[in-house]
């Protein structure tokens with residue numbers, strides 16, 4: 001894969017960042033803590049989150065499944081959008097990352113969001 | 121006030137598959153704008169080109185230099201401005217700054233895109249690369265963000281699916297008598313509700329098309345030329361990753377940019393008579409109208425259904441058809457909004473096409489799904 005995996009390379013899909021100075025947490029790779037600008041941070045694993053919104057996308061890039069169910073999930077203050085393994089989720093569901101899937105064809109295998117009480 | 125006036129405008133037809141190249145489209149639009157301004161090539165000091173895809177689609181590098189040569193300019197200052205879907209308004213912003221600062225007496229701003237230069241999946245992928253790397257690996261496209269926001273909006277305000285369709289119906293109706301629009305045809309609420317799902321709940325008729333086209337303006341100092349006044353122009357960035365916003369239906373870059381623009385102009389929302397809103401997806405028209413403060417949160421959908429935003433309504437929105445029906449040639453879109461407002465504010469249009477008594481116009485052009493927004497306030501000559 002070319003660009004696009006750059007900021008995701010070497011990271012598990014369920015890894016987020018925690019600032020070593022102010023404990024702020026974030027998901028989308030950046031060089032400094034967005035709150036205190038500290039460059040000292042570590043990663044941690046996201047556990048259980050809540051589904052805030054979801055959409056089923058039918059028109060997808062050639063290397064992405066169709067339909068692609070995408071969920072916007074909140075893990076505390078950390079929010080992210082990720083593929084879901086359930087095709088009929090509900091807003092408010094508890095979700096976690098599980099399984100191993102090629103999110104883009106030929107790409108590294110990564111987990112999808114799945115309902116904690118679901119069958120994913 | 122910026123002290124800058126738009127002395128001329130030009131635009132090509134917006135179409136699905138233009139015969140002319142991007143360079144030819146840009147040249148045609150700017151020649152029309154210079155003619156409209158009665159301005160000679162020799163007077164031009166700077167050129168500001170808005171464009172997104174020409175390198176990504178492997179068509180042309182150094183577009184500003186190629187353009188200057190093609191149009192017959194020599195020795196001017198020229199560069200290309202890329203700000204995804206807001207490249208046109210960003211180029212306008214740079215042109216206004218050049219004239220306002222005195223660096224240029226005459227600036228030509230042109231926006232152009234030829235999206236038919238590659239197949240749909242190549243263009244879609246090129247556009248989806250504006251996302252964060254951790255968004256891109258999930259296969260997220262721009263309509264995906266639209267679907268998430270639309271679902272959240274309808275849920276939050278208990279709005280019917282028809283509310284989104286009504287935006288498309290209105291904008292198509294407005295494009296019927298716009299000679300340069302890509303879709304000069306009406307659609308019904310039923311057509312929109314029956315069209316294929318793109319990103320639930322958004323359907324095909326909720327999404328703007330891919331478009332070829334160019335638009336241009338000539339900017340001069342108010343003391344030197346007659347024209348539509350650039351009262352203010354302002355921009356602001358938002359988060360890169362869309363999920364990092366505290367609320368999926370808020371687009372902070374739009375509210376920030378619009379606050380700056382109204383403050384600089386010393387005008388209020390009530391002063392605006394006509395608006396061009398970045399309706400890349402129907403839901404965006406509603407979100408942006410509320411974000412800017414033209415409507416209270418959660419009320420733009422009802423106002424749309426009541427006809428308030430129709431061309432003959434209390435607050436006409438997208439009188440030329442918007443991105444939905446006029447078309448969305450990325451780099452040209454922001455300029456096409458300005459061209460539409462100039463026509464409206466000069467009273468150039470005939471019959472129902474003209475918004476009666478328009479004195480003040482507002483435009484918002486949005487990059488990505490709110491990564492960056494640029495607002496413009498214009499005043500009649």
Ligand SMILES: [Zn+2]
Pocket residue numbers: 019020021022023024033034035036037038
């Ligand atoms: Zn910190």
